[in-house]
Structure formats: structure tokens, C-alpha cells
Amino acid sequence: MRYRLLISIVIVFLVVMNLITAGLLVKAYAWDQMWLRNELWAQATTSGTMWSMVDFRADNLRQLRLVPAENGAIEDTGQRDGPFEIWTWTYIEGMPGSREAAEIFVNSYNSKMRYMYEHPDAYLEGVEDHRLHLSNSTLE
Numbered sequence: 592m593r594y595r596l597l598i599s600i601v602i603v604f605l606v607v608m609n610l611i612t613a614g615l616l617v618k619a620y621a622w623d624q625m626w627l628r629n630e631l632w633a634q635a636t637t638s639g640t641m642w643s644m645v646d647f648r649a650d651n652l653r654q655l656r657l658v659p660a661e662n663g664a665i666e667d668t669g670q671r672d673g674p675f676e677i678w679t680w681t682y683i684e685g686m687p688g689s690r691e692a693a694e695i696f697v698n699s700y701n702s703k704m705r706y707m708y709e710h711p712d713a714y715l716e717g718v719e720d721h722r723l724h725l726s727n728s729t730l731e
Contacts, residue, residue, distance in 0.1 A: 631688055631691065631692050631695070632695055634692075635692045635693075635695035635696040635699065636695055636696075636699045637699075638696055638699075639695070639696040639697065639698070639699030639700035639703065640699050640700070640703045642696075642700055643699075643700045643701075643703040643704040643707065644703065644707070644714065646704070647704060647707045647708070647714060647715075648714070648715065651676075652674050652675045652676065652704070652708065653675055653676050653677070653678050653704065654672050654675040654676070654677055654678070654701050654704060654705075655677075655678055655679070655680040655696075655697045655700050655701055656668065656677055656678070656679055656680065656697070657679075657680055657681075657682060657690075657693055657694060657697050658679045658680070658681055658682075659681065659682060659683075659684045660681035660682060660683050660684070661681075664679075664681075665678060665679060665680060665681065666678065666679050674708065675704070675705075675708075680693060680696065680697050680700075681693070682694075
């Protein structure tokens with residue numbers, strides 16, 4: 592009788608500990624996913640912003656359009672949006688995070704490019720002949 596009570600207590604203790612462990616694992620997984628999503632956002636935003644600054648200073652006025660990857664190439668569509676050439680930016684369908692990262696990158700790139708075009712003096716400092724930089728284009 593005494594052994595049955597001891598075994599019952601041990602079993603209850605082990606079940607409770609397993610439930611606590613499972614709960615902590617679920618919480619750790621959710622925490623990890625949150626940090627991964629934050630890191631994805633930070634990397635894509637930074638990359639899009641920096642890439643647009645390099646293009647702007649090189650006098651490449653572009654806006655990006657997100658498309659599924661067919662050949663993986665980033666290409667000029669031949670279309671324009673005012674002074675901006677429209678280029679494709681690809682993502683891989685079915686790959687977790689690919690579309691989300693590409694959307695964040697494209698939104699960051701496009702918004703920064705448009706802002707720099709509207710406020711060129713702040714971003715062309717140190718670029719030789721920066722007054723001529725935007726002479727052939729107008730914002731519509």
C-alpha cells in the first residue's frame with residue numbers, strides 16, 4: 592500500500608513536470624520565432640535602404656516591383672513611374688520568409704528612393720555636380 596502511494600506521487604510529479612517542460616518549450620519556440628521575425632524585418636529594411644542610397648547616388652532612379660522568381664534575375668521592365676525606371680525584384684515561392692523579406696526590402700527601397708528624390712540635397716552631399724544629378728527628371 593505504501594509503495595502504491597509513493598508510485599502515484601512520483602507519477603503525478605512526472606506528469607506535472609512534463610507539462611511544465613512542454614509549456615516552456617512552446618514558449619521558447621514562440622520567443623525564438625518572434626526574434627527571427629524581428630531580425631528578418633531589420634535586415635530587409637536596412638538592406639533596402641542602403642541599396643536605394645547606393646543607386647540614388649549612382650543616378651539610378653528605380654522603383655522595384657515584387658515578382659515570383661522564374662530565372663532569379665533582377666530586370667528592367669521597360670516601364671516608368673515618372674522619373675523612376677521600374678525593375679523587378681524576385682522572391683522564391685514556397686520558401687518560408689522569402690516573400691515577406693522581399694516585400695519588406697522592396698517597400699523600404701521604394702519609399703527611401705522616393706524620399707531621396709524629393710529631398711536630394713540631403714543625400715547628394717559630397718557627390719560631384721549633384722545639382723545636375725536630377726536635371727533630366729521631374730517628380731510627377
